[in-house]
Amino acid sequence: MVFDLDMIQALYSKMPSRIAKARSIVKRPLTLSEKILYSHLDTNQKPENFGRGKSYVDFAPDRVAMQDATAQMALLQFMSAGRPKVAVPSTVHCDHLIVARTGAKEDLTIANDESREVFDFLSSVSNKYGLGFWKPGAGIIHQVVLENYAFPGGMMIGTDSHTVNAGGLGMVAIGVGGADAVDVMAGMAWELKFPKLIGIKLTGRLNGWTSAKDVILKVAGILTVKGGTGAIIEYFGEGATSMSCTGKGTICNMGAEVGATTSTFGYDESMERYLIATGRSEVSKLANNIREHLNGDPEVYANPEKYFDQVVEINLSELEPHLNGPFTPDLATPISKMKEEAARNGWPTHIEVGLIGSCTNSSYEDISRAASLAKQVSDKGLKTKSEFTITPGSEQVRYTIERDGFIDTFDRIGAKVFANACGPCIGMWNRVGAEKKEKNTIVHSFNRNFQSRNDGNPNTYAFVGSPELVTALAIAGDLTFNPITDSLINEAGQQVRLDPPTGDELPTQGFDVKDAGFVAPAKDGSKVQVKVSPSSDRLQLLAPFKAWEGTDLKGLRLLIKAKGKCTTDHISMAGKWLKYRGHLDNISNNLLIGATNFFNEKINSVKNTMTGQYDEVPKVQRNYKAQGIGSIVVGDENYGEGSSREHAAMEPRHLGVRVILVKSFARIHETNLKKQGMLALTFANKDDYNKIQEDDKLDVIGLTEFTPEKPLTIVLHHRNGGEDSILVNHTYNKNQIEWFKAGSALNLMGILASATKSEAPKKGMAETVSAVVKKVVKKILPKAKAKPAKKAVKKSVPKSAKKTAKKVVAKKAARPAPKKAVKKTAKKVTAKKVAKKKR
């Protein structure tokens, strides 16, 4: 079955002219990334030579994907947007909420029981609002998207940072928070700072023990976890075209680990082969017709330095297998250096468990190559020294590898096959003995290895490698084993070598599956009931966050000054907490419980500056909240790295934290904070981090003149009576400042949309917009401080709110509008806008 072919066809028919126009505007050849971006400008976005890393641009993505753990919040927000149906093809995938315990069948039954309420909620919302629903067990979002929805030249957003996986099929696919997904599903433009471009030229060819995973492990070592921030990575060269489409997916997937906005590859024969093998030859035929538009211009690849902001070259013929870790995905060690690095750093070398699969590495090619090694265990009289597990990425892959005998091969080395789900990758792993917190080593083919992520044990040293290397290391049971040069002693006491892995890019007998796990939505979902029980501890309807009070923020307490790495796993842990992803108040009890307090170097122990006592972070914050006292969180570099989970922004917002002040932010987290009405600020001078003291009271000054590119000031009142005043930067544009003032992006959207809807049928454009603006001003003004606030807000709201209001109305003209009356008004708005410009 090919999904949404009409949409792909419509895009492809417009791409050539849009690209030609873009080329004439920027007056030079174009990279693939630019071609895709310029082909997806929102109808109201004027094309121009956008400043990379500077211009905020409105895009119209083709589709949206969400996984169960983030979809709950996204859909709860979407429900309050008041739309009858999603405006673009969208899907929900149940993959994160399945705990890996004994094996696929049993684990799935338990998950269906334990999370029934959430799965029922997601399926009924999908049914009602027109989203495709993939049942628990169908597979991991990114694998399912690659197999069914990704297409060359498309643009997609997804509420998961590894949405970028679809770059393997030539998409620009970007991970976002749920509030961004709501914008797109509601038919509004989606805003992104025009990315910088990093070109990675791949020469040579993968061979022997080296696989696509090693490319991205190497790239992570070069760029580090921050190096791709704000950039699209575009791969090209003979090395790119010679590797499989799923291998490209792996590379793009882990681009999230270098902070890249996304990664992509040009359309080539490997993609054509993959499209055909996954039943989408119609898509490949369409893509073949516009092949040159689905690749960067030849001049770009001939002289990449001229067109990219940064160029990296990697020779695949010389690339060594790598292992990255522990605790961070960018600590890259070539396998030949592992012996000395492990000794130097004191890493435990006995491997307890080898885990393959996940959204990153569970293609047919990956599994067949790993199986070729597992097969050698009995052939060569070996015994596997470590435990071994497999989490297939989709039911289609699982069914096919079972048919082709690979599961049997793994069975023979004692492997456990977990459900087609995230499982151990995200702490949904009931690992026996993890609670003892013993120092131990595991190796896996996933993408992240932050502390505590896989099994909740902070002393688990997790290393990331290719499925082939992970299998070889699990057989050897030794982190320092280099399969290229080292031998193993078999059961008969003989020295044997493992032959390099071999496998098939795609199944020679084709893919097969009995029940892929897809449920199509009702044609007319208006009668479908969505139930959220008020007494549920898993789901909670959202109440709007309070609007800004219209004044500077005074007397904030320091909740925590986080030291070192503070990823979204530290801010809002996954694992057992995943079950509260649809219940904001309950999940807020994990706020920052993984972060290290700078002052006592302890995890989840901060000073309540009202009482002087140390307590858990969420408890202290709830105490401040109960007393109506705002607080501030201070952090280090790349704060919020990792996941797209907006809970990491909503929890502090819900509990009354007002400001997150850090040395630097990860992209998705910064946007999530802005969307939820928080102040996301960075030190103008990073050394000022050192001026923050544990008992400080802090004031944020300059909010009544909150303007793009104008720094704010924070005054630190120290306990000893001293004071420091520091400058802090922000990246809010006008529209984003309105989110802050309204209390959140959703507040603003709700107000604008409902006002527009109720006014639209009766009045003409000018009246409608001003009515909307009036309502915005009225609704976002706090009652208590009506006077001073009114003045401040009134001054700054009308212009940009007016702009947003226009966008909301005008967008309805571009996307199918629910009611005729609205459509009519929308046309008027657009017409009037054009007329105004001409004057």
Ligand code: MIC
């Ligand atoms: C992850 O890999 O960390 C996750 C779990 O898939 C997250 C999404 C989430 O937190 O739900 C991600 O990568 O965005």
Ligand code: SF4
């Ligand atoms: Fe799931 Fe892990 Fe992939 Fe995230 S990275 S989507 S948790 S398999």
